[in-house]
Amino acid sequence: LSKEKACIMKKVDTIVYNSSSLLTMAGPNRPRAGDEMRDNSAVLNGAVAIENGVVIETGSTSYINEKYIAEKKIDADGKLVMPGFVDPHTHIVFAGTRxxxxxxxxxxxxxxxxxxxxxxxxxxxxxxxxxxxxxxxxISKKHIKWIVEHGTTTVEIKSGYGLDPDTEEKMLTEIAHLQEEGPLDIVATFLGAHTIPKEVDRKEYIDWLTGEALERYKDKAEFWDVFCEDGAFTLEESKKILKTAKDAGYKLKIHAGQFNDLGAAGAAALLGAISA
Ligand SMILES: [Zn+2]
Known part of the structure; x- marks a missing residue:
């Protein structure tokens, strides 16, 4: 580079260049549906300029290399470069396989x-x-490793294989531990309402979910989820559980229509759940 040219180049901390294709996902800032979901705004041989962890600009490798100078340059070596996947629904903390x-x-x-x-x-x-x-x-670390290898950077993880106060707590404690250890961003969901535990009376369990449990997991879970299905919770029970969780300050999710349509998707919309 000539001195004059280096002067007009903008300094950033990192450049990733020489990708086969860079998926920028540029487009309208709103949820997409139908054909729009296929539009990944790819740039062939694309590059990214990054400053303080923020993408400053994307473009072709020649464009970015002419405009920016960086101390750290990562050669993507003809690989695909894309934003990390965000997985909003997993049950990866559990023991035993089926x-x-x-x-x-x-x-x-x-x-x-x-x-x-x-x-x-x-x-x-x-x-x-x-x-x-x-x-x-x-076990959970092994699952996290698989997730990372597949390109996910943010993952939601649910409890729901305890169905008793202490085991639900154990699961949420493990989810917090995974968040601390990194490298993923993790969002915790309480799914005590996965089904009714075999040893507890139905009413007693729902009373716990809509009572004591709300306070107990306040610092450990951001979302509250219910499995609305035959063999789990009825629509009325699901609505009651989610309503009390919402009033207690949790955000909502619902397992809707996995096998039977009990009307849970409609309830999710009315209650402002973020997914169904
Ligand atoms: Zn699920």
């Missing part, structure tokens, strides 16, 4: 049949209650 149930489903049993027989959520609850926090952490 591949046996896959076999049952292949021979004709439905998810709801298996749940009624004490499998499904109940089988994961049993194992998640029994596991130590240390062992739960080891």
């Amino acid at each position: 591949e046996k149930e896959m076999e049952m489903r292949l021979s004709g049993a439905t998810y709801l049949d298996i749940l009624k027989q004490g499998g499904g959520i109940h089988s994961t609850v049993k194992k998640t209650r029994a596991i130590s926090l240390g062992d739960l952490h080891a």
